[in-house]
Structure formats: structure tokens, C-alpha cells
Amino acid sequence: MSTATTTSSNVVGGESAMIAQFLSQLAQLPLVYPDHHLAHKPAVRPPNVKKPLAFNASLAAPAAMTLHLKVMKTNATATLSDISPDTPVRDLKRAVLAALGVSHRTHAARVLVKGKVLADDQKYVREYPAVADGVALTVMLSELSPEDAAAVVAAEEAEAAAKQGAGEETVAKEVKTGDEEVEKKETDTSLAGLAKDPAFWTDIRAAVDAHAAKRGLAGGDAVNVLNLFKRALAAEADKRSSA
Numbered sequence: 001m002s003t004a005t006t007t008s009s010n011v012v013g014g015e016s017a018m019i020a021q022f023l024s025q026l027a028q029l030p031l032v033y034p035d036h037h038l039a040h041k042p043a044v045r046p047p048n049v050k051k052p053l054a055f056n057a058s059l060a061a062p063a064a065m066t067l068h069l070k071v072m073k074t075n076a077t078a079t080l081s082d083i084s085p086d087t088p089v090r091d092l093k094r095a096v097l098a099a100l101g102v103s104h105r106t107h108a109a110r111v112l113v114k115g116k117v118l119a120d121d122q123k124y125v126r127e128y129p130a131v132a133d134g135v136a137l138t139v140m141l142s143e144l145s146p147e148d149a150a151a152v153v154a155a156e157e158a159e160a161a162a163k164q165g166a167g168e169e170t171v172a173k174e175v176k177t178g179d180e181e182v183e184k185k186e187t188d189t190s191l192a193g194l195a196k197d198p199a200f201w202t203d204i205r206a207a208v209d210a211h212a213a214k215r216g217l218a219g220g221d222a223v224n225v226l227n228l229f230k231r232a233l234a235a236e237a238d239k240r241s242s243a
Contacts, residue, residue: 062086062126065133069096072140076100085126089118092125096139105152110140204229 062085069078078099083092093109102109111118113130125131144152208226 063133065125065131065135067131068134068136069099069139070136071100072138083125085124085131087125088121089123089125089128090121092118093121096137097141100139100141102141105149105156106144108142108144108148110142112138112140201226201230 064082064084067080067083080095080099093111094104096109096111097104097107116130118128205226
């Protein structure tokens with residue numbers, strides 16, 4: 001078994017040496033191209049001749065639409081103008097009811113365009129491609145039950161209260177900001193006044209001298225402390241007045 005293994009290793013080693021020798025000789029041969037060979041030319045990127053994209057105002061502001069209404073059974077008609085594609089379906093239905101002289105607190109409108117119902121009140125008109133300028137909408141009117149009518153009124157009152165609360169919160173923030181600015185201005189004014197008030201500095205000097213005497217400090221130390229305090233207060237007053 002050992003002799004067979006050694007013989008196999010010698011064969012593999014001999015083949016590897018032969019392959020290495022062949023590659024070495026091949027690498028030393030000159031590179032010769034045929035007569036029809038063309039040298040490779042580097043690719044050149046053509047210049048950009050396309051015009052820059054222009055701003056399309058129609059994409060930013062969708063054109064308003066005019067919609068024609070026809071009520072089933074009664075054949076009553078009406079027209080809605082200036083309806084934006086960004087109008088929620090709920091608001092469109094309320095506009096339909098208003099155009100027909102009916103309150104949304106007493107009636108509901110089922111609106112169809114080309115046989116398809118605009119069922120989702122949370123969607124926008126633009127999400128129904130069939131609704132386009134000049135198209136006719138079919139309207140089915142139904143009277144609300146007392147429970148549904150009360151729910152509509154309650155929802156409107158809750159929405160109005162939420163808007164009022166948001167408005168009051170905004171006003172409160174503005175008032176608080178104004179009060180803080182006034183308080184800051186009064187503080188800055190008082191600092192500037194103290195920095196120039198001789199009586200204030202007389203009181204401070206008496207307090208510093210008393211503290212120096214109690215601690216056994218030299219008079220010069222008390223004066224230095226007072227001067228440092230004066231400069232710091234004046235600098236703070238100037239900083240706040242210029243802010």
C-alpha cells in the first residue's frame with residue numbers, strides 16, 4: 001500500500017512539473033496577430049444631447065374638473081364645478097348633496113361613474129381614473145336613519161372640537177413664547193441697570209469687605225473680587241442686549 005501511494009505522488013508531481021514547464025515556454029513565445037486584426041480603440045461616450053426635463057405645472061397642480069350629476073328615479077340633474085382630483089371622495093359626496101339641495105346630515109349619496117361605485121370615502125377622486133372632466137356621475141340618494149344621522153352630527157362636532165383644541169394649543173404656545181421674550185427683555189434691562197447703579201455696587205462692596213474681614217483677607221483681594229464681578233455683570237448685560 002505504501003509503494004502504491006509513493007508511485008501516485010510521483011506521477012502527480014511529474015505532471016505538475018511538466019505543466020509548469022509548458023506554461024513557462026508558452027509565455028516566452030512572441031505575440032503575433034493575423035493580418036486582418038484591428039487594434040482595439042477605446043470607447044468614447046457620446047455627448048448628452050437630450051434637453052433637460054422641463055417643469056410640468058400640470059403635475060404640480062391638477063386641473064379642476066366639471067362633473068355632471070344625474071339622480072336615479074327622479075332624473076334630477078346638477079353640475080359640479082372646480083372639483084380637484086385631490087378631493088377626498090367623502091367631500092365629493094357632500095358636494096354632490098349640496099349641489100342637489102340635500103343635507104348630508106339627513107341623506108347619503110351613492111355615487112357611480114360608468115357603473116363603478118365610488119365606495120371608499122378615504123380615497124381621492126384621482127384614484128378613480130374614470131372620473132374625468134365633463135364625465136357624468138349617477139347619484140343614488142337615501143335617507144339616513146336617526147341613528148346614522150346622530151352619528152354624522154357627533155362626528156362633525158368631534159372634528160370641530162379637535163380643530164378648535166389644536167388652534168387653542170397653537171395660540172397658547174404663541175402666548176407662552178411672547179411672555180418668555182418679555183421676561184427675558186425685562187431681565188436683560190434689570191442687569192444693564194444694575195451694572196450702572198452706584199447704590200448696588202456700594203452694597204456689594206460692603207458685603208465683599210465684610211466677607212474679607214471675616215476671612216482675614218487683604219483689602220486688595222476684596223477689590224479684585226469686586227472688579228471681577230463688575231466686569232462679569234457688564235459683559236453679561238452687553239451680551240443679552242445684543243442678542
